[in-house]
Amino acid sequence: MQIKEYILWLWKTTKGVRATMACNTIFGILHVGTSIFFIWTSKHLIDIATGKSEGPFVLFVCIIVVCVVLQQLLSAVIKRQESLTETKLANRLRHSLFIHIMKGPLTSSENIHTGDIINRLEKDVNIVANLLSHVIPSGCVTSIRMFAAFIFLLSLDIRLAGIILLIMPVTLLSSKRHIHKMRKLTENIRITDSHIQIYLQDNLQHRTLISALSATNLASQRLFSLQNILYRQIKCRTDFYIFSRTMVQSGFAAGHTTAFLWGVFCLWQGTVTFGTVTAFIQLANQVQQPIVKLGNHIMAFIHTFTSVERLNGLATLKTEKQDTPIKLGNMPGIRLENVYFSYPNDDRNIIENFSHNFIPGSLTAILGKSGTGKSTLLHLLAALLIPQKGNIILYDRKQEAVASPQTRCNIVYVPQGNTLLNGTIRDNLLLGKPDASDEELHDALIVSAADFVYELPQGLNTPCRELGTGLSEGQAQRIAIARGLLHTGGILLLDEPTASLDKDTERILLDRLTESVLDKTIIIVTHKQSTAQFCTHIVNI
Template sequence: MIGRHRRAVGIVLALHSAAAVAGLAPPWLLGTIVDRVTAGAGVATVDRLALAIAGCVLVSALLSRYAQYAGHRFGERAVAELREEFVSRTLGLPVSVVERAGSGDLATRSSVDVATVGTTVRDVVPTIVIAGVQLTLLFGAVFLLHPLLGLAALAGLPSIVTVTRWYLRRASSAYLTEGAAAAELTETLTTTAEGARTVEALRLTDDRIRHGTGRITQVWRARRATLALRTVFFSIVEASYPLPVALVLLVGGYLFSRDMVTLGAVVAAALYLQQAIEPLDRLLQWTEQAQRGFASYARVLGVGMVPAEPTGRTATSRGERLVVRGARFSYSGGPDVLHGIDLEVQPGERLAVVGPSGAGKSTLARLLAGIDAPRQGVVSIGGCPITDLDPAERRRRIALVTQEHHVFIGSVRDNLSFAAPDASDEQMRAALVTVGADWYDDLPAGLDTAIGDGARQLGAAEAQQLALARLVLADPHTLILDEATAALDPSTARRTERALAAVLAGRTVIAIAHRLNTAHDADRVAVLADGRITEIGSHDDLVAADGAYADLWRSWHTQADERLR
């Protein structure tokens, strides 16, 4: 980050260095005043030297002010770039990786960790560098006054160096642990808030409170560990500050009694050491803050270390035929949820996938969309493995719409333009009409109506129709509908499915269906049970076969009749 802003960093360092040099003059001038007064100089001489001291203090203050201004400008630019890179890296990750990470972890990294890195870049790095320069100049000035005074000035460094090395060996891992604990707490609070209704409905309030309390305890323990490190570190450092000043006065008194140094030199050396406490204190304090910053930087950069979805592949597909051969899949090293799936879907075909809950229907949909890769076997389109296609090309050709949907904060136009940035207002309105979004007519500002958190809230059915309208605008060749109308009531769902029929014409459609009227209208039906395809064929053929699908069909019809009665 610093390398990309070398000019800005150079200006910051130059200004701080100039301020440090200007700050060296007042102690020397004060020592000169002591020597001149001792030698019998008049008031005029003292006045001139005092004005010189005031001028140096003013120059140092002005240079420090502009150095801080330049440092903050550099820091804000660098952090803005870091945040943009973080978002870009996150969007470049495979969807499955983002899902495993959790929203709480990513929220903590993008907010708390990025802000901590911002403080480190803006304040810590310049402070450490400049404090180092100031200390070098101040101790160098003491050595120039007399080498023995310089050696006495170093008396406090052994204890400071020892405790700093002890602290640094332990701080990094401690702060990483603290950051991870904070992320887990954020994840717990986020998931509990998002599922508040479910928590209340299932009477899980006490359980979630216990879970949250456990996470708070972890944060408390992690912060106590880092606080214990700081307590030892700063106590020893603060105790080390007076020692060199006292020793310089003792050595200086001895040298003065032997006429080896002037009284002004001793005063100047003591003042230099007193002046060195402030940059040394800043250096050590910001060294502690730097550990937080580097731990946060590791968490931010960690996102970039996860392999992104491969881009720029040369693999191309010939045609739109989807083929699954021997596909097996498991989540996070667990048992297989799909067992040797073999399936072919011809271009333009409508395939319905049905089966009981937990059969693996949604997992199969994710494999067909290229979100997950099979543990064994292959999923290909036009003879090319889906995972070998460039992600942008894959998403252009295959679209997955699930029963989970998201309304982005912004206008209706903003939400629709994600699918087709170049779509006109007429195309957006037509897409809404296509999916039967009658509620659009009641919006006060049409496409410019603000929706999402803090604005007009869309119901589950409205949000799902908005997602389907995005699908219409995306215009992919292959559509995978994972119970895409599950949130709609039966009549609205049926109306939406009929409205989509014209859009689906000529496209390959794979529908994960829980309403079997969808299967009835499909060209073929695949029955999935326990991660295996047990039956496949047309609706009429499977009903006539009187197997698992026929049982599902009769059960669904019985339930539908009961609802009508």
């Protein structure tokens, strides 16, 4: 991304919170005004106390107290608003990216590991939210603070102001080489951090396999190696950052020392009052401290540049065309005409010149060896994948429609394996039909031979932990089928629904499906001849 694209991306992200950011900046400016006024008041108060000038001593004391109280109140308001703005920004950005990814086609994010996606949605989103809610408003306020303090110092002593200006290490902060190197170091750290997230997620999800292979020590060693790489990268960036910060703080120390010695010298010469000397020191701090702070803000911008690029990588993933759903009548059919399909970056056709008509109300078994494209065919029927050639058409007695995300409302797809989400059994069932009654849930569980749920101690409220822990593969699969039956689509796609079932349970499930599900066109991918025998049609791939 170029700088212009980077700024434009950040600007779009602030939509909805720009007014709040502006208010935070205004509160910050008020805080600056209060601080400068405090310095002016303290100067006069000291001069009154030392007899160098006259004025209402009590009034100036009251003003000092009011300034301190106002600064504390404004600081509290600013901190509160920054925290709420950061949370709101992070939630909105994370939500929009989540929806964008979920609306993408099946192959849109296949080159990005889910661990990497989660890492971006968590850490990179938080970095960007912090920049927009805190760093940018604070940077504006800091610049104004530095400018206002310099003007005040200029009005007191033009020579000291000139010296302070010369000491400012602006060239170091704006060094192109400095920015480029920090950005590269940050980019490497974020990539390694994602690799660690991916590794942790993979190993935790498959810890049973790793334990069974006695590979826990190997997994631990590999994690240790990744963490060492991250440690060295952070050490390198930290050393470079500390060197740069030390240079800036050296300029700050030089400016502070210069202001102090200059004030002592002028006081010795009798050209200034003691109150003016204290103003010199305070104003020098007000000029120098913002320089250090702006240096930190520049570092934050550099760090965020990498995060913006990583999030933009998610935001630019392709999405499916969103349009009005095309709802066909009950029990539609689906026809394939000379369909070809191959995955991206793969010249081999998984599906080649395939034609078949799944007539309305039919019960069809799709048989074939592993790797022949049976599951891919179901993805094509559900428009989760789009063929390179040929047509897939859904039809009823009145209309036809080419398979697309808009026709997916007619499809009920039950994938192979455990697809239960974290939550209760009831939560998983309601994903198929959010407003389903207990009676409808009961009927779906009966048809799918999942009525064992009512024998569990907590029944429908039994928790389904990560990857369905606590339930067998067969139990989880039957609950998933019940969830699919609750959906209103007229075409039911089942991918290996009996793979984890014994013969008796398989027969019960197929008997109930064939007897009860009379309003759907059913297509079953299976490798079992016993399952195919229940079907009215068989397609061999």
